[in-house]
Amino acid sequence: MNKRLVMSVLLAAMLAACSSKAVKETPQAAVEDKSPVATQTTTSNESATSGVSDSSLASNPLKDPNNILSKRNVYFDFDSDAVKSEYRPLIEAHAKYLTSHSDAKVFLQGNTDDRGTREYNLSLGQRRAVSVKKVLNLLGVQDAQIETVSFGKEKANTTCADDSCYKQDRRVDIIYQGE
Amino acid sequence: MNKLRLFLSLLVFILPLSAKAALTIEIVGGAAQQIPIAIVPFAQPGQIAGQQDTIANIIGADLRRSGLFRVLETRGVANQPSDISQVSYSDWAAIQAQALTIGSIETLPGNRLKVSFRLLDVYKQNQLVGMEYNITPAQLRMTAHRIADVIYQKLTGEPGVFATRISYVTKTNGRYSLQVADADGYNPQTVVSSVEPIISPVWSPDGTRLAYVSFEKKKPIVYVQSLVSGQRTVLANFKGNNSAPSWSPDGKRLAIVLTYAANSQIYSINADGTGLQQLTHTSAIDTEPVWSPDGRYIYFTSDRGGNPQIYRMSTSGGDASRVTFEGSYIVSPRISPDGKSLAYIRRDEGRFRVALQDVASGQVQILSDTARDESPSFAPNGRMILYATRINGKGALAAVSADGKVRQRLSETGGDVREPAWGPVVSQ
Numbered sequence: 001m002n003k004r005l006v007m008s009v010l011l012a013a014m015l016a017a018c019s020s021k022a023v024k025e026t027p028q029a030a031v032e033d034k035s036p037v038a039t040q041t042t043t044s045n046e047s048a049t050s051g052v053s054d055s056s057l058a059s060n061p062l063k064d065p066n067n068i069l070s071k072r073n074v075y076f077d078f079d080s081d082a083v084k085s086e087y088r089p090l091i092e093a094h095a096k097y098l099t100s101h102s103d104a105k106v107f108l109q110g111n112t113d114d115r116g117t118r119e120y121n122l123s124l125g126q127r128r129a130v131s132v133k134k135v136l137n138l139l140g141v142q143d144a145q146i147e148t149v150s151f152g153k154e155k156a157n158t159t160c161a162d163d164s165c166y167k168q169d170r171r172v173d174i175i176y177q178g179e
Numbered sequence: 180m181n182k183l184r185l186f187l188s189l190l191v192f193i194l195p196l197s198a199k200a201a202l203t204i205e206i207v208g209g210a211a212q213q214i215p216i217a218i219v220p221f222a223q224p225g226q227i228a229g230q231q232d233t234i235a236n237i238i239g240a241d242l243r244r245s246g247l248f249r250v251l252e253t254r255g256v257a258n259q260p261s262d263i264s265q266v267s268y269s270d271w272a273a274i275q276a277q278a279l280t281i282g283s284i285e286t287l288p289g290n291r292l293k294v295s296f297r298l299l300d301v302y303k304q305n306q307l308v309g310m311e312y313n314i315t316p317a318q319l320r321m322t323a324h325r326i327a328d329v330i331y332q333k334l335t336g337e338p339g340v341f342a343t344r345i346s347y348v349t350k351t352n353g354r355y356s357l358q359v360a361d362a363d364g365y366n367p368q369t370v371v372s373s374v375e376p377i378i379s380p381v382w383s384p385d386g387t388r389l390a391y392v393s394f395e396k397k398k399p400i401v402y403v404q405s406l407v408s409g410q411r412t413v414l415a416n417f418k419g420n421n422s423a424p425s426w427s428p429d430g431k432r433l434a435i436v437l438t439y440a441a442n443s444q445i446y447s448i449n450a451d452g453t454g455l456q457q458l459t460h461t462s463a464i465d466t467e468p469v470w471s472p473d474g475r476y477i478y479f480t481s482d483r484g485g486n487p488q489i490y491r492m493s494t495s496g497g498d499a500s501r502v503t504f505e506g507s508y509i510v511s512p513r514i515s516p517d518g519k520s521l522a523y524i525r526r527d528e529g530r531f532r533v534a535l536q537d538v539a540s541g542q543v544q545i546l547s548d549t550a551r552d553e554s555p556s557f558a559p560n561g562r563m564i565l566y567a568t569r570i571n572g573k574g575a576l577a578a579v580s581a582d583g584k585v586r587q588r589l590s591e592t593g594g595d596v597r598e599p600a601w602g603p604v605v606s607q
Contacts, residue, residue, distance in 0.1 A: 107397070107398070115529075115531075116508075116510075116526075116531070117510050117511050117524055117531070117553045117554070118378050118379070118553060118554070118597075118598070119378070119379060119422060119423045119436070119466055119467050119480075119510075119511070120464070120466060120467065120480060120487060120510045120511070122378075122399065122420060122422055122423075122443070122466070123436075123442065123443040123464040123466045124464070126419070126420055126438050126442060126443060126464075127442055127464065130438075130440070130441060130442060133440060143440055146440070147398075147418055147419065147440075148419055148438065148440055149397075149398040149399070149419060149420055149438075150399070150420050150438075151376070151394065154376040154378070154394065155376075159572065
C-alpha cells in the first residue's frame with residue numbers, strides 16, 4: 001500500500017517534470033500542462049508532510065483562522081501606496097513569523113482597481129507591494145525571504161462602477177511560498 | 180512527448196482553427212472624399228476548393244473598411260469585363276466610377292492558380308497597374324489583400340496594410356488566449372493560452388516572433404515565441420516583475436521593465452536573453468518603453484514628475500526629457516512608423532482616450548470617442564491606430580485614423596478582446 005503510494009507520487013512527479021519541460025518549449029503544451037505543474041507542487045508538499053499527522057495542518061498558524069497570520073490582505077486608499085496603520089499588527093505578525101522561520105518565503109502580490117491601463121497599473125501594484133516590503137524590512141525581514149510582484153489590474157473586478165468594489169481591488173496579498 | 184508536441188504544434192500552427200472571421204469589423208465613419216471604385220467579379224473556372232469568398236468581395240471589403248473608398252455596386256452594369264479588351268469605359272463612367280478593377284483566376288497544373296488583375300482609370304481610359312500572381316489555392320485570400328494593397332497604394336499614394344496580421348488577447352470563460360489573425364479578422368489562430376492573464380504582446384520587426392507577458396507562473400514573465408515553429412523562450416524571468424517588452428527596430432534587442440525588489444525600471448536585453456543593461460536609475464515608476472523607428476530614442480511612461488507623463492531618452496539610457504505636458508495622466512506611448520507622431524492614452528475627467536501628439540510642434544488631438552481606451556498600436560503605414568476599449572461593458576477593439584475621421588469597431592462574438600498589436604508589413 002505504502003509502496004504503491006510512493007510509486008504513484010514518484011510517477012506523478014515524473015509526469016509533472018516531463019510536462020514542465022514541455023512548458024518551456026511548446027506554447028500549446030504549456031497551456032494544457034499548467035495543471036500538472038501545479039500538481040507537482042501539491043504532490044511534493046503532500047509527500048513532504050505525509051509523515052506528519054493531520055493535526056499539524058490544523059495547527060499551522062498560517063492557516064488557523066483564529067491566528068492573525070491567516071489574514072493576508074492589506075488594503076490601500078485610492079491612488080495611494082501608503083500602508084495604513086490598521087494593517088500594522090498584521091504585518092508585524094508576518095514579520096515575526098518570517099524572522100523566526102528563516103526558510104519561509106513570501107510573495108507580496110500588488111493589485112489595483114480596474115481603472116487605468118494594464119502596464120501602468122502593473123507598476124502601481126508593484127509600488128504597493130514595495131510599500132509592504134519596506135515595512136517588513138524595517139521589522140527585520142531579509143530581502144531574500146520576500147519577492148514583490150504585481151498583478152496590476154489583471155485580477156480586478158471589471159464590472160465594478162464605484163468605490164464599494166474598487167477598494168477591494170486596491171490591495172497587497174501576502175502569499176507564502178508553496179501556497 | 181515529442182510526438183505529442185509535434186501534434187499540438189500542428190494543431191495550432193498549420194490548421195487554422197477556422198477560416199471564418201472571429202472579429203467582425205464595422206466601420207463607423209469615413210473620409211469626406213471617398214474614391215468611387217468598381218470591382219468587377221473576377222472570371223474564374225467554377226468554385227475553387229476551400230474558397231469561401233470571391234476575390235472581388237475581399238478586395239471591396241478591404242477598401243471599404245479603410246474609409247477612403249466608395250465601392251460601387253457592379254451588378255446592374257451590362258459590361259462585365261475580365262480582360263482589358265472587353266472594357267467599355269462609358270458603362271463605368273455612367274455609374275461615376277473613377278477607378279475600375281478587373282481580373283481573372285485560371286487554374287494551372289500542379290494545383291496552382293494564376294490570378295491576374297488590372298486597375299484602370301475610367302476617365303483617362305488607361306491602365307494604372309496590372310499584376311499576376313502564381314499561387315496555391317490556400318493563398319487566395321492573402322492574394323486578394325495584396326491586390327487591395329496595390330490598389331490602395333496606387334490611388335492614395337500610401338502603402339496599403341491589408342495583407343498584414345494583427346494579434347490580440349481574448350478572454351473567454353476565464354481563459355486567456357493570445358491570437359494572431361489577418362488584419363480583417365479572418366483566420367484567427369491561437370499562439371498560446373492560459374488560465375492566467377497574458378498582456379502586452381508586441382511583434383518583432385520582421386513579423387516572425389511575438390514577445391508578450393504571461394502570468395502563468397503567478398508572476399509576470401516575458402516570453403518570446405516564434406510564429407513559424409511555435410517554439411518559445413523565456414526572455415526575462417528575474418526576481419519581481421518582468422513586463423512591457425518592446426523590440427528595437429533591428430529586432431536584435433528588446434526594452435523591458437524589471438522591478439527586482441523596487442519600482443519599475445527600464446532595461447534593454449538581447450533577443451536571446453543575454454546582455455541585460457539598465458537604462459533608467461530612478462526611484463519613480465519608469466515603464467512602457469518604446470523604441471523610436473530610427474533606433475535613437477526610447478519613449479516611456481514615468482511618474483518622476485508626480486504624475487504619469489511621457490519622457491524620451493537615448494537608447495543607451497542617460498538623461499530623459501519630458502515630452503507631454505497637458506493632463507495629469509498620460510501613459511502608453513507609441514511612436515508612428517515615420518517617427519513624427521506620438522500616440523498615447525490620456526485621462527481627462529475620468530475618460531481614458533487615445534490622443535495623438537505631433538512630435539515637432541507638440542500639438543495634441545484627441546482621436547477616440549470612447550472612454551476606457553488602452554494599448555494603442557499604429558498600422559504599419561501609420562494611417563490607423565488600433566486600440567482596446569470597452570463597449571457595452573465588454574472588452575472590444577476599435578481603430579481610428581490618424582486624422583480622426585475614420586472609425587472602426589472590431590467585435591468578437593465570444594468573450595472579451597484586449598491588448599491589440601498590429602504586425603508589420605512582411606514582404607513576400
